[in-house]
Amino acid sequence: MTTTLLELQNVSKNYGTADDVGSWAVRDVSLTISNKEFTAFAGSSGSGKTTLLNLIGGLDRPTSGHVKLDGTSLEELSSRKLADLRRQKMGFIFQTFNLLPVLSGLENVEYPLLRMGLGAKEIKERSTEAMARVGLTAVMNSRPNQMSGGQRQRVAIARAMVHKPSLILADEPTANLDKKTAADIIGLMKELNRESGVTFVFSTHDPMIMEAATRVLQVSDGQIISDQKRI
Amino acid sequence: MLTFRLAFRNLFRHKTRLVLNLFLLVGAFSAIVLFKGFKQYVIETMQTSKIETQYGHIDIAKKKFFNNAAVDQVIEKMVDDPKDLIDKLKQLPEVNIASSRLNFYGLVNTEDQSIPARFVGFDPQVEVNMQKHLYFSDGATFQDSKTIVVGAGLAKLLKVKAGNDVTVVSPTLDGGINAMDLHVQGVFNTGFTDIDNTTIFLPLVDAQKILDTDRVDQILIHLKQNEDSAEVIPKIEKLMTNPELEVKPWTDLDLMFLQVQNFYNFQTFVIEFILLALLVLSVSNTTNMTIFERLGEIGTLRALGDYETDIQKLFLIESVFLGILAVVIGIPVAYALAQIISSFNIPLAMPFTSLPIPLKMTPLLGAYIEAAVICFLSIVVASIWPARKGSHVSVVTALRAKI
Ligand SMILES: Nc1ncnc2c1ncn2[C@@H]1O[C@H](COP(=O)(O)OP(=O)(O)O)[C@@H](O)[C@H]1O
Ligand SMILES: [Mg+2]
Numbered sequence: 011m012t013t014t015l016l017e018l019q020n021v022s023k024n025y026g027t028a029d030d031v032g033s034w035a036v037r038d039v040s041l042t043i044s045n046k047e048f049t050a051f052a053g054s055s056g057s058g059k060t061t062l063l064n065l066i067g068g069l070d071r072p073t074s075g076h077v078k079l080d081g082t083s084l085e086e087l088s089s090r091k092l093a094d095l096r097r098q099k100m101g102f103i104f105q106t107f108n109l110l111p112v113l114s115g116l117e118n119v120e121y122p123l124l125r126m127g128l129g130a131k132e133i134k135e136r137s138t139e140a141m142a143r144v145g146l147t148a149v150m151n152s153r154p155n156q157m158s159g160g161q162r163q164r165v166a167i168a169r170a171m172v173h174k175p176s177l178i179l180a181d182e183p184t185a186n187l188d189k190k191t192a193a194d195i196i197g198l199m200k201e202l203n204r205e206s207g208v209t210f211v212f213s214t215h216d217p218m219i220m221e222a223a224t225r226v227l228q229v230s231d232g233q234i235i236s237d238q239k240r241i
Numbered sequence: 242m243l244t245f246r247l248a249f250r251n252l253f254r255h256k257t258r259l260v261l262n263l264f265l266l267v268g269a270f271s272a273i274v275l276f277k278g279f280k281q282y283v284i285e286t287m288q289t290s291k292i293e294t295q296y297g298h299i300d301i302a303k304k305k306f307f308n309n310a311a312v313d314q315v316i317e318k319m320v321d322d323p324k325d326l327i328d329k330l331k332q333l334p335e336v337n338i339a340s341s342r343l344n345f346y347g348l349v350n351t352e353d354q355s356i357p358a359r360f361v362g363f364d365p366q367v368e369v370n371m372q373k374h375l376y377f378s379d380g381a382t383f384q385d386s387k388t389i390v391v392g393a394g395l396a397k398l399l400k401v402k403a404g405n406d407v408t409v410v411s412p413t414l415d416g417g418i419n420a421m422d423l424h425v426q427g428v429f430n431t432g433f434t435d436i437d438n439t440t441i442f443l444p445l446v447d448a449q450k451i452l453d454t455d456r457v458d459q460i461l462i463h464l465k466q467n468e469d470s471a472e473v474i475p476k477i478e479k480l481m482t483n484p485e486l487e488v489k490p491w492t493d494l495d496l497m498f499l500q501v502q503n504f505y506n507f508q509t510f511v512i513e514f515i516l517l518a519l520l521v522l523s524v525s526n527t528t529n530m531t532i533f534e535r536l537g538e539i540g541t542l543r544a545l546g547d548y549e550t551d552i553q554k555l556f557l558i559e560s561v562f563l564g565i566l567a568v569v570i571g572i573p574v575a576y577a578l579a580q581i582i583s584s585f586n587i588p589l590a591m592p593f594t595s596l597p598i599p600l601k602m603t604p605l606l607g608a609y610i611e612a613a614v615i616c617f618l619s620i621v622v623a624s625i626w627p628a629r630k631g632s633h634v635s636v637v638t639a640l641r642a643k644i
Contacts, residue, residue, distance in 0.1 A: 069544060069636040090548055097546025108541040108644045112250035113243075120243055122545050130242070169545075 012044040015177060015209050016066060021075035023061050023232075035061040037232040038075070043211060045176070048203045051213040052220050053229035059213035060181050062229065066211065067100055067179045068092040079177070097125060101170025103180035103212070107162040109154040115165040116141055116150040122173045140168040144198060160191035164198065171202060180212035184219055196222045248558040251535075252566070258527050263567055265523055266616050269516045270571030271578050273612035276512055278579055278602025280505045283591055286598055287432070288467075291498060293374040294431050296491035297340075297461030298470055299477065301326070303485050306458050307494070312346065316414050319456040320486065329480045330462060335469045340367040341457035343448040347411030349441070351399055358395055359439045360409070362448020368461070375442070376596060379403045380427030386444050388426040394438030396428040403427050409441075413453035421451050432596030435497075501593045513615060520619035528624045532556065532631035539631055540639030549632040556628035557621065564617040571616065572609060579604065 018041050026033030036058045043049055051059040064070040065077055068084045077084045079099065084092065096102075101122075109118045119137040128136070141150040144164040154162050163183060170178045180199065184192035196219050203210050212223075220226050228236040252259060292298055300307075305318035323341045330339035343362040348355050363371065365382075372382040378393055380403025389409075391401060401407060405425045413419045423443065430437050449455055464473060470490045477488050492498065532539075539552055579602040588597035 064637050067544065069640070093543065093546050093548050096544065100546075102541075102544045104541070104640070106537075106644060108537065108544075108640075110247065110538060110541070111644070112254060113247060117243060117246070121542075124243055125546065125551075 012046065014042050015045045015047075015080060016043040016211075017076075017078040018042075018066070019076040019078070021062075021065060021072045021077060023058075023065060023070070024073045034232050036065065036072070039232075039234055040075075041227065041234060041237070043209065045209055046203065046207045047225055048200060048210045048223055049212075049225040049227065050220050050223035051211070051229050052215065052226050053213075054215055057229045058232040059215075059229050061232075063179050063181050063211065063213055066177075067102065068096060097122065097173070099176050101173070101175040101178040101208075103163070103166050103170050103178065103183045105182040105185045107154070107159070107166050107186070109162055109165055109169075111154055114151045114153055115146060115157065115161075115168075118154070118165055119150075119168045119172050122169060126173060137168070137172055140172040141165070143171075143202075144168045158191075159187050160194060163187065163191075163195050167195070167198060167202070171206070171208060174206070175208060177209045177211065180210065182213055182215070184214065184216060189218070192216065192219060244555060245558060248555055249562050251555075251559055252562050255531065258531065259563075262524060262527055262563060263570060265520060266563070266567035266620070267571045267574050269520050269619075270567060270612040270616050271575040272516060273513060273615060274571075274575035274605075274608045275579055275582065275602055277509060277608035277611065278605055279600065280509055281603040281605050281608070282601045283598050284502060284505060285603055287498070287501060287594060290374050290431050290433070291495060292463070292467075292491060293371050295436065296494055298464040298467070299462040299474060299488060299490055300494060301460040301462070301477070301481070301486050301488050302458060304487055306344075307487060307489060312412075315345065315458075318458045319414065319454065320458060320460070320483075321456055323457055323460055326481065326483075326486075327460065330460075330477065333473065333476060333480075335464050335466070335473045335476075337463040337465045338367055339460060339462050340364050341445065342459040342461060343445055343452065343454075343457045344459060345411055345448065345452055347409050347451065349395075349399055350408040350410060351401060351405070354399065356395070356398055358441050360411070360448060360451075361440060361442050362445040362457075363442060364445045370463075375427075375429035375431060377427045377429050380425070382427060385424075385426075386447055387422070388424045389441050389443040390427040390429050391425055392437040392440045393428050393430045394434060395441065396425075398438075401425050401428075409451060411451050413451075414456075415453065417453065419451050419453055421447065423447070430596055432594035432598075434595055437595065497593075504592070513611070517615050517619050520616070521623045524620055524623035525627060528556070528560070529627040529630075532627045536631065536634060536639045536642035537644030539634065540636050540642065541644060543636040544640065552632035553625075553628045556624055556631065560620045560624040561617070564613075564620045567616050567620075568613045571612065575609070575612065576604075 018039050021036060021039045022034060023036040024034050039062065051062055053059050065072050071085060087095065116137055119140050120133050123133045123136060141147060144167050146161060146164050149157060149161060184195050187195060199210055200222055202208060214220060225239045227234050303318045303320065305314060310318045327339045327341065330336055340363065345360050346357060347360055349358045365372065375390060403425055406422055407425060408420055408422050410418065410420045464470065474488050474490065542552060583601040587600040589600050591598045
């Protein structure tokens with residue numbers, strides 16, 4: 011059974027002044043994303059993918075329109091409440107991995123658990139388990155700069171899922187990886203999606219990566235120009 | 242715990258920046274410790290000289306003495322038979338010595354001139370330490386009766402040297418005139434020109450002979466410890482039977498010394514304030530750089546659900562670690578510097594004293610605490626503003642920066 015997880019209603023984002031017609035990064039986008047989807051925003055550079063993901067993740071606020079997660083309208087939340095929501099329900103994966111350089115892989119994964127009121131032992135257990143799930147038990151105490159790009163992105167995936175979010179947002183997660191590693195990473199994301207039912211929304215401009223998605227939303231010039239589901 | 246680890250390791254990310262910050266902080270820490278230590282040494286040196294040569298820690302005398310009785314009233318400041326009281330004072334455990342003095346004014350006559358002077362008759366057998374604090378530029382201390390030591394400024398006026406003889410003329414207590422020939426044994430400096438330009442020390446017995454009396458006008462009490470004054474005074478008051486006598490701590494008798502202390506305290510305050518301002522400026526400069534280089538990290542942490550205040554806390558903890566590091570290094574560095582500098586014994590001309598004071602530092606726990614407080618304060622003040630600015634940058638903007 012599928013339920014709506016995410017809903018965008020007439021969402022627009024303008025980075026410039028309101029009357030500056032040219033600076034609409036997202037224009038009047040409406041869409042719904044259900045639980046357990048594995049959805050890709052596809053589009054060329056500058057088309058508005060990152061902006062869409064930021065709006066969905068509550069990292070940025072729309073100029074107009076509504077973003078609803080699990081029935082909650084994000085625009086009604088204070089920035090503190092948005093942070094709470096991200097911490098509890100969302101995970102983030104970035105193109106540049108964004109691991110904290112001075113922490114080991116395992117410590118990076120522990121970070122999202124810090125403010126959840128868990129005991130030290132449980133934090134260790136859950137993050138170790140997450141590192142095992144992404145296949146990094148052997149290098150979990152290494153620093154990011156001692157790891158390959160693929161390993162770093164696996165750490166980032168473990169960090170994004172360790173607190174069992176309902177939505178993981180990944181902005182071009184494979185853009186900094188070679189073809190083979192990119193395929194592995196997207197494969198791993200898909201496995202996690204199947205196993206735990208966590209919804210993935212990611213962006214990419216790589217046709218090969220799009221292949222893995224169950225739904226592809228084509229973004230162009232800040233608008234969704236096509237919506238293809240493939241099961 | 243992880244936050245502390247993160248903060249601690251972040252501290253070492255920029256080695257040169259850390260070294261620069263530590264250099265400044267440890268430098269300021271040491272400067273404060275050294276300056277305060279030296280200030281303390283100067284004050285203690287002057288204080289010791291005042292206590293040993295002029296007042297003792299506590300003085301007992303009649304009101305007329307404390308108020309500088311006019312010449313025709315000197316009889317009214319005289320104390321009869323202080324022996325009893327002195328014996329009782331010596332019984333007090335805090336008291337080191339108790340001794341009497343007789344002060345008077347007279348004329349010093351040499352072959353070609355006659356100059357008024359202040360005479361202090363004291364007991365050289367009891368006030369043994371006193372003479373160590375008279376720095377003799379000529380001659381030496383005296384043991385015999387009928388000998389005097391003359392303040393350097395006064396000696397210059399009189400054109401006398403050790404070995405000369407002078408005649409002292411003074412009214413006796415009952416109105417007659419007395420004269421005595423005295424041998425100049427030495428010329429001294431206390432560093433305080435008010436004494437050095439006016440004063441002659443002589444044995445108490447000779448002073449009493451000149452005034453034709455067996456009375457005294459001042460009882461000095463030297464304590465074993467400088468700090469005891471406040472609690473000893475009530476005990477002393479209980480021992481006293483003569484209601485005309487008053488007890489005063491020496492600090493009540495020398496208002497100039499209070500000004501000396503105020504002067505040095507104000508100077509220290511100004512120097513500390515300047516150091517604080519310099520530290521705040523330079524540390525905030527590097528903190529600013531650090532925070533804007535770490536915008537990517539800030540954006541990432543915000544995306545993971547950190548509040549703005551969590552980011553501020555992280556940077557504040559880093560500052561506190563920097564402070565701890567600075568103090569941990571600062572303590573031994575400042576201590577070693579104080580030892581080394583003190584060992585050179587460099588004489589320095591200081592205000593309020595004509596004698597050079599060696600550049601030495603009194604070790605002072607308070608100076609270390611104050612230096613630590615100033616270091617911490619400056620670091621925290623210096624990081625609050627950049628940390629706030631950094632945490633207020635929008636998540637999206639922050640995330641666009643490289644991590
Ligand atoms: N913070 C911003 N300020 C101004 N313009 C922006 C900002 N972020 C994105 N844009 C603009 O919005 C459009 C969409 O950008 P983005 O969402 O990053 O596209 P994509 O991720 O598909 O490359 C681009 O024209 C970009 O220049
Ligand atoms: Mg993008």
